[in-house]
Amino acid sequence: MDILNAINSDPSSANIELVDPEDPLGPDQINTYRSAIKCLYEMQSEQKINSRTWETICTPSVNRLISIVKGRKKRIKKRNYSEKSDTEVAPFQHLHQVKNIQEAFWLRTCSNAADRASFVSLRNRFTFLMNYAAILRNESIHLAELSDCRMFSVKRKSDHDAMDIFMMTIATGKTVKTDSPNQYGRCTRHSDVFLCPIGALGFYLLFRFAKNGEFNLHKYFPDFRNNADWFDVKLLVEMGGDREKPMNQQSFSKDCKRVFDELLLAVTHVAHWPRNYAPRECEMKELPPDMIRLLGNWDHDTQSSFYSAKVPLMALRCMAGFEKEEGYFLPRSRCIPPSFLVNQIWPWLENSFTLILENPEEGLTQHPTAMDFLKFLDKLRVIILQDAAATMCLLSENDDDSRATQKLSSSVFKLPVFNTPEFMAFVDEMKIVLNNHVIGSTNDPNYRAVDRCLPGINQRFTELSLQLATMNHGIDTLHSAQADYLHGEFLDIKNDVKSHVDNRQRQLVVAMTSFFKEGVNKMSDVVVANLRVDSIEEPLQNIDDESSINKSNASQTFPANHRESDNLTALCDSNGEDEPSQIAVPAMESTTISDDMEFQRVHGAYMKIFRLGHQKNFSLRSLYEEYFGLNEFAGIPVDGGFWGLEKKFKNRWRKNKYTQKEDLLFSRVSKLCRGVSSMAKVSMGVWSKDVSLVIERWQPLMSHGIGGALSRLQSLSEIEKRETRNRTNLSLTIQ
Numbered sequence: 001m002d003i004l005n006a007i008n009s010d011p012s013s014a015n016i017e018l019v020d021p022e023d024p025l026g027p028d029q030i031n032t033y034r035s036a037i038k039c040l041y042e043m044q045s046e047q048k049i050n051s052r053t054w055e056t057i058c059t060p061s062v063n064r065l066i067s068i069v070k071g072r073k074k075r076i077k078k079r080n081y082s083e084k085s086d087t088e089v090a091p092f093q094h095l096h097q098v099k100n101i102q103e104a105f106w107l108r109t110c111s112n113a114a115d116r117a118s119f120v121s122l123r124n125r126f127t128f129l130m131n132y133a134a135i136l137r138n139e140s141i142h143l144a145e146l147s148d149c150r151m152f153s154v155k156r157k158s159d160h161d162a163m164d165i166f167m168m169t170i171a172t173g174k175t176v177k178t179d180s181p182n183q184y185g186r187c188t189r190h191s192d193v194f195l196c197p198i199g200a201l202g203f204y205l206l207f208r209f210a211k212n213g214e215f216n217l218h219k220y221f222p223d224f225r226n227n228a229d230w231f232d233v234k235l236l237v238e239m240g241g242d243r244e245k246p247m248n249q250q251s252f253s254k255d256c257k258r259v260f261d262e263l264l265l266a267v268t269h270v271a272h273w274p275r276n277y278a279p280r281e282c283e284m285k286e287l288p289p290d291m292i293r294l295l296g297n298w299d300h301d302t303q304s305s306f307y308s309a310k311v312p313l314m315a316l317r318c319m320a321g322f323e324k325e326e327g328y329f330l331p332r333s334r335c336i337p338p339s340f341l342v343n344q345i346w347p348w349l350e351n352s353f354t355l356i357l358e359n360p361e362e363g364l365t366q367h368p369t370a371m372d373f374l375k376f377l378d379k380l381r382v383i384i385l386q387d388a389a390a391t392m393c394l395l396s397e398n399d400d401d402s403r404a405t406q407k408l409s410s411s412v413f414k415l416p417v418f419n420t421p422e423f424m425a426f427v428d429e430m431k432i433v434l435n436n437h438v439i440g441s442t443n444d445p446n447y448r449a450v451d452r453c454l455p456g457i458n459q460r461f462t463e464l465s466l467q468l469a470t471m472n473h474g475i476d477t478l479h480s481a482q483a484d485y486l487h488g489e490f491l492d493i494k495n496d497v498k499s500h501v502d503n504r505q506r507q508l509v510v511a512m513t514s515f516f517k518e519g520v521n522k523m524s525d526v527v528v529a530n531l532r533v534d535s536i537e538e539p540l541q542n543i544d545d546e547s548s549i550n551k552s553n554a555s556q557t558f559p560a561n562h563r564e565s566d567n568l569t570a571l572c573d574s575n576g577e578d579e580p581s582q583i584a585v586p587a588m589e590s591t592t593i594s595d596d597m598e599f600q601r602v603h604g605a606y607m608k609i610f611r612l613g614h615q616k617n618f619s620l621r622s623l624y625e626e627y628f629g630l631n632e633f634a635g636i637p638v639d640g641g642f643w644g645l646e647k648k649f650k651n652r653w654r655k656n657k658y659t660q661k662e663d664l665l666f667s668r669v670s671k672l673c674r675g676v677s678s679m680a681k682v683s684m685g686v687w688s689k690d691v692s693l694v695i696e697r698w699q700p701l702m703s704h705g706i707g708g709a710l711s712r713l714q715s716l717s718e719i720e721k722r723e724t725r726n727r728t729n730l731s732l733t734i735q
Contacts, residue, residue: 041054101128104263105124127236164189167311170182202383211239212237436466599653
């Protein structure tokens with residue numbers, strides 16, 4: 001039976017079999033047409049050119065037609081053998097894919113990705129996580145502006161840490177009418193740093209402002225006292241495009257479609273996926289329906305529209321990875337970055353605050369939106385540093401993730417602020433905090449039970465754990481300092497003993513040499529007295545030759561210390577004094593012979609680093625002492641260490657012995673060690689407190705290896721990339 005006959009037939013008749021078209025219209029399209037016709041009818045009625053009533057137009061036949069259209073969806077699915085895994089079940093099966101989806105966006109910023117590709121992926125990653133955490137429509141965040149953003153903190157008695165809540169005003173959207181109250185998108189920091197929408201927003205804005213040149217005095221810097229100068233700047237824009245024009249809405253949909261295809265996820269409404277799946281997670285955590293409706297901006301009543309704070313805390317905690325009974329706890333928020341590190345991100349904020357607060361009364365009353373936005377950015381840059389440090393800690397310690405190294409190569413982490421010694425030190429502090437908090441896993445049922453009954457106990461345990469971690473860190477530091485002090489004392493004693501033994505050896509060599517020379521002279525006098533005068537010269541010549549042989553034998557019988565081989569052959573002076581302590585020690589007859597012997601001994605000498613291989617985290621202090629021959633490396637291989645070798649023999653001592661890679665490694669070690677002396681403003685090879693401070697500041701960079709540390713110091717302009725020929729000191733830029 002065709003549709004026309006079905007419309008005109010008796011509605012009470014049963015068993016009517018309808019023949020549906022191959023590609024029919026859906027109920028939404030029919031309702032659109034019906035609404036358009038009604039709108040046209042109302043216009044004609046207002047102009048008094050149509051006197052008919054609406055019931056004569058929308059007749060019972062039209063209503064039956066709409067009912068037939070609504071009912072044929074199931075008939076067509078059955079006829080076409082459509083899949084039965086509908087949208088009611090699939091979301092529960094795909095909830096665990098949220099982390100994989102955000103990870104796919106993050107990986108698009110890694111492995112030397114182009115700036116434009118990284119920009120788009122960071123923007124779409126934030127959009128996805130924000131839509132999921134706040135249960136938003138894509139159209140709502142698509143039209144958002146920077147002036148819609150603000151942040152505030154809330155802490156209940158049962159919470160261990162304050163909740164930093166990001167709130168975005170939705171003034172325009174699909175369900176927001178011109179005469180209706182504003183809607184809001186809200187979220188808080190997630191317990192999992194990889195799923196945090198606020199951290200994702202921070203990474204996106206940091207990369208965007210750096211690459212687009214926004215808030216730059218040379219390109220674009222708005223006057224926050226003039227709302228017209230910055231109110232229209234969109235939150236989501238294209239790279240290099242108009243900042244007052246929103247991004248192409250299809251860009252997010254297409255990027256999501258590529259990610260879903262990579263993960264083999266069958267999804268129909270791509271851009272609507274977060275809003276469709278997030279309520280299911282709330283239901284799995286048994287969140288009350290009223291909370292879900294309030295978070296998703298559904299079915300506003302008078303109370304929620306006009307008398308509600310618009311901040312459903314229970315729903316926000318659930319979407320941040322906590323159970324509804326749990327208190328809010330975020331370990332990484334307790335590691336506060338130093339102010340000089342925070343000020344490296346958006347340093348223009350301080351000046352903007354100053355301009356607005358020139359007249360405090362005017363700034364607080366006439367520019368509240370600007371103040372809220374600047375406070376939001378001020379808090380956001382702290383969150384950026386905390387989430388970046390936590391991400392690096394978790395990825396560097398995650399042996400199960402085969403792509404952890406690739407994730408650390410993200411374009412975000414190549415920005416200057418993340419490659420400073422100060423940030424590396426902050427990462428070490430974050431590692432201590434993350435490794436020593438009591439509440440290590442919120443999945444522990446025992447913890448949840450205790451937290452529900454006695455929330456203060458867990459909080460106290462957490463505080464005690466952090467205090468113990470701080471004390472342990474202080475004890476380790478003190479132990480290290482004492483060990484260094486004792487090590488230095490023992491080295492001083494060792495050097496004193498060695499110096500005393502060396503002096504006694506010199507005196508013995510001098511005494512024995514004097515003894516042999518005195519014997520040779522007496523023998524010469526006896527021989528001369530018994531020979532004829534005309535043959536004196538020849539025997540004397542022989543005696544002199546014999547004397548030189550004895551000298552050589554004496555030198556070989558009593559060898560000098562290996563560190564002073566160029567000045568150890570002792571001869572008596574011409575007066576022949578008997579006191580060994582008063583006998584001078586002149587140089588050898590031929591310094592060239594001594595240098596050649598020493599050259600043969602040290603030719604091809606290797607530093608300790610060559611035996612250990614190109615490992616990372618090598619001690620910069622040990623490297624410095626060995627290179628300059630200090631403390632336990634005193635006199636190895638010569639006085640002044642390998643620096644002394646370079647001064648005496650240039651590069652001849654390693655020529656034909658070192659491979660090209662070994663030459664390159666020694667050159668990097670040389671630049672690094674000489675850079676320490678120059679940065680400390682001391683002579684080469686001198687140990688001082690300033691040298692110790694420079695080594696302590698540079699030590700975190702040794703985790704990247706010798707070459708990596710040198711490269712980062714050169715990029716920071718602390719060591720110049722090229723040395724000037726025939727100069728012994730590096731040219732450094734002291735910051």
